[in-house]
Amino acid sequence: MVNKVYTNFDEAVADIPDGASIAIESWGFAATAQNLIAALRRRDVKDLTLITHNFIPSFYTEEEALLPVALLPQLKKLLAGVVGIPQFGAGLFIKEYVDKGLEVELTSHGILASRLYAGAAGLGGIYTPVGIGTVIEQGKEKRVIDGKDYLFEKPIRPDYAFIVAHKADKMGNLVYLGTFRADQPIMAMAARITIVEAEEIVEAGNIDPEHIVTPGIFVDRIVEIPEGGYGTAQKRKKLVYKFGEMEILRKMLFG
Amino acid sequence: MKQKLDRNTIAMRAAKELKDGDYANLGRGLPSLCALYVPYGVVFQSENGILGYGPLVMEEDIEGAELHRVDAGGRFLTPAPGMSFFDIITSFTMISSGRFITVLGAFEVSERGDLANWNAGTDTLGGTIGGGMDLAVGAKRVITAMEHTTKEGKPKIVRECTYPLTARKCVNLIITDLAVIDVTLKGLLLREVAPGWTVKEVQALTEPKLIVAEDIKEIEL
Numbered sequence: 510m511v512n513k514v515y516t517n518f519d520e521a522v523a524d525i526p527d528g529a530s531i532a533i534e535s536w537g538f539a540a541t542a543q544n545l546i547a548a549l550r551r552r553d554v555k556d557l558t559l560i561t562h563n564f565i566p567s568f569y570t571e572e573e574a575l576l577p578v579a580l581l582p583q584l585k586k587l588l589a590g591v592v593g594i595p596q597f598g599a600g601l602f603i604k605e606y607v608d609k610g611l612e613v614e615l616t617s618h619g620i621l622a623s624r625l626y627a628g629a630a631g632l633g634g635i636y637t638p639v640g641i642g643t644v645i646e647q648g649k650e651k652r653v654i655d656g657k658d659y660l661f662e663k664p665i666r667p668d669y670a671f672i673v674a675h676k677a678d679k680m681g682n683l684v685y686l687g688t689f690r691a692d693q694p695i696m697a698m699a700a701r702i703t704i705v706e707a708e709e710i711v712e713a714g715n716i717d718p719e720h721i722v723t724p725g726i727f728v729d730r731i732v733e734i735p736e737g738g739y740g741t742a743q744k745r746k747k748l749v750y751k752f753g754e755m756e757i758l759r760k761m762l763f764g
Numbered sequence: 765m766k767q768k769l770d771r772n773t774i775a776m777r778a779a780k781e782l783k784d785g786d787y788a789n790l791g792r793g794l795p796s797l798c799a800l801y802v803p804y805g806v807v808f809q810s811e812n813g814i815l816g817y818g819p820l821v822m823e824e825d826i827e828g829a830e831l832h833r834v835d836a837g838g839r840f841l842t843p844a845p846g847m848s849f850f851d852i853i854t855s856f857t858m859i860s861s862g863r864f865i866t867v868l869g870a871f872e873v874s875e876r877g878d879l880a881n882w883n884a885g886t887d888t889l890g891g892t893i894g895g896g897m898d899l900a901v902g903a904k905r906v907i908t909a910m911e912h913t914t915k916e917g918k919p920k921i922v923r924e925c926t927y928p929l930t931a932r933k934c935v936n937l938i939i940t941d942l943a944v945i946d947v948t949l950k951g952l953l954l955r956e957v958a959p960g961w962t963v964k965e966v967q968a969l970t971e972p973k974l975i976v977a978e979d980i981k982e983i984e985l
Contacts, residue, residue: 536812537834562852563894591892595792600889607889615888618811619856619898626853639860639901642878642932644888687832687849691813694851722851745831749840753826762839763823 513681513731514710518548521704521730525549525669528585530558532625532667532696533577535565539748540689542671543575543739544706544732549583550575556585560625560667562618562692563591566602568758574748575739584611588665590618596761616645620662622695627664629698634663670700672728673740677707678714681728682721690722697727704730708741766960768912768941769983776801776985778867778909778939787815789859789899791868791881792837795909798867807846809864810835811895813855818844836895859895859902866903868896870910870935872925875972877935877947879908880927891928900931912940912969919971921945921952942966944983951975956983 515521522545525531531549535541559580564587567576581603592600592615600613607613616624623635636659640646650661672693675686683705685693697703710733734740752758769777775797782788782798784805790796799808799819809815812835821829821840829840858864872880879900883891900906913919921938938945943966944956954974957966959982967974 536836537831537838539831540834591894592889593892595892598890599883599892601887604889613889615893617893617897618852618895619859619902622852622856639897639931641901643897643929645893645897685849687830688810688812688814688834689832690849690851691855692852695853749826749829749831752829752840753823759823762837 510679513725513729514679515730515732518544518706518732519551521545521732522548522552525552525554527554528556529554529668530560532560532665532670532692532700534671534673534689534692534696535561535563535577536691537688539569539574539576539740539745540673540691541576542673542704542706544734545671545704546575546577546579547739550579555583557583558586558588559584560588560621560665562589562621564589565591565594566597568755569748569751573744573751581606586612586614588614588616588621590616590621594761616640620645621665622692624662624665625692625695625699628666629695632664634661636661665699667696667700668702670696670703672697672703672705674705674707674723676709676711676716677705677728677731678711678716678725679731680713681705681725681731682713682716683707683723683728684716684720685722694723697723702729703727704732706732706734706740708734767958769958770941772797772800773985774909774939774941777944777983778907780985781867781907781937782806782865787858787864789864789866789903791866791896791899793869795867795869798909809855809858810841811855811859811898812836813850813852814841814847815850815858816844816847818842818847856895856898859898862902862904864899864903865905865907866899867907867909868899870908870920871927872920872922873908873910873935873938874922874925875952877933878925879906879930879935880925881908881930883928888928897930900934905936906934907937907939908935909939912942912966917969919969922971942969945974948975953977954980956981958983
């Protein structure tokens with residue numbers, strides 16, 4: 510059996526070249542493959558394209574959590590549905606990088622999902638009614654189908670996907686935790702190489718086949734999150750408590 | 765000065781549009797308050813991949829919150845019987861296949877039902893698109909819950925939106941602190957006015973000409 514299990518995160522991201530495109534899940538806070546982000550930051554790769562649904566500033570220290578925003582200095586292009594937090598000036602927090610040449614493509618969450626699906630499915634793109642009459646349609650082909658306006662959007666086929674799973678077996682079959690599932694199944698399917706960090710790696714056969722969400726065919730590399738690594742149950746709990754402690758987070762969530 | 769409805773009362777009126785068996789997705793801010801006032805049996809979705817969740821976790825209950833049980837805004841959710849998790853493709857298929865009623869906030873709504881609710885400035889980065897455009901286009905019914913005017917007293921119900929659009933001709937019903945207005949093919953139909961307000965006063969704060977319903981009445985909760 511091909512060994513998909515890597516012993517450390519550095520090894521798992523060692524071949525990512527300058528200019529690579531990477532898809533990373535990012536719903537909520539820290540629903541992200543943080544250990545892989547940390548490993549990529551330790552490497553001197555640049556000009557990356559990041560594909561992520563939500564690119565938000567972090568309210569945590571780097572010891573507590575690493576969000577995709579940690580990769581900001583290494584990016585050439587950002588493709589996202591949400592950049593920043595609306596109550597806090599939205600995407601203006603990356604203005605400095607945009608002025609220095611960072612390209613930002615803002616789209617809708619649904620379009621981003623469909624484009625990833627088109628990439629995974631080998632389709633040439635999608636025609637979507639979303640975005641008609643908005644900033645999204647600028648420069649794009651439009652087409653009337655059965656009397657309704659549609660916008661053409663190209664497929665997305667990321668070079669890599671960083672996935673965080675609750676559990677993986679050694680064949681790469683994955684289950685996720687709650688709303689951490691979100692983009693991860695489609696990103697795993699769309700990417701050329703899918704790298705997973707899992708809270709636990711078990712022998713094949715130890716996950717009920719009825720429960721597997723992402724079949725192992727979509728997974729190339731798996732690393733187990735070590736004790737003290739990002740995203741363990743303990744660390745997640747600490748991040749939750751931080752909401753109670755920080756005024757800015759309290760306001761955002763509890764009004 | 766005459767009283768306008770407060771935010772919670774707007775949300776109560778909007779919640780009246782939802783009934784047992786409806787599936788709904790609520791926007792950020794004012795619309796999210798509707799969850800407090802809907803009848804039992806309304807099922808809520810959040811587009812990051814959760815359906816049928818319970819109430820939001822309140823600040824004093826933070827001990828029970830889980831980072832992996834959040835809505836699209838990152839707010840913690842409580843579990844409820846029948847709740848499900850799913851991926852983003854499934855989630856946005858729920859939205860695009862017209863299964864939801866959505867309540868959204870708005871900076872502006874035009875007389876044709878165009879919606880502008882994601883960016884109130886000139887810089888694209890000054891707002892977030894998120895799932896709002898998908899909801900506005902995909903939902904079977906789009907309700908906006910909003911203040912009737914800006915803080916400066918300028919109408920938010922306008923002939924043409926001046927802010928960047930979320931979607932064209934998507935709004936079905938406008939609920940504000942002064943009125944309930946149907947968006948019809950003939951124009952905006954004023955159905956209800958806030959207690960103590962006259963049609964004339966509401967019209968004065970609304971840019972397009974309102975058609976007044978024959979059975980116009982006071983907003984009831």
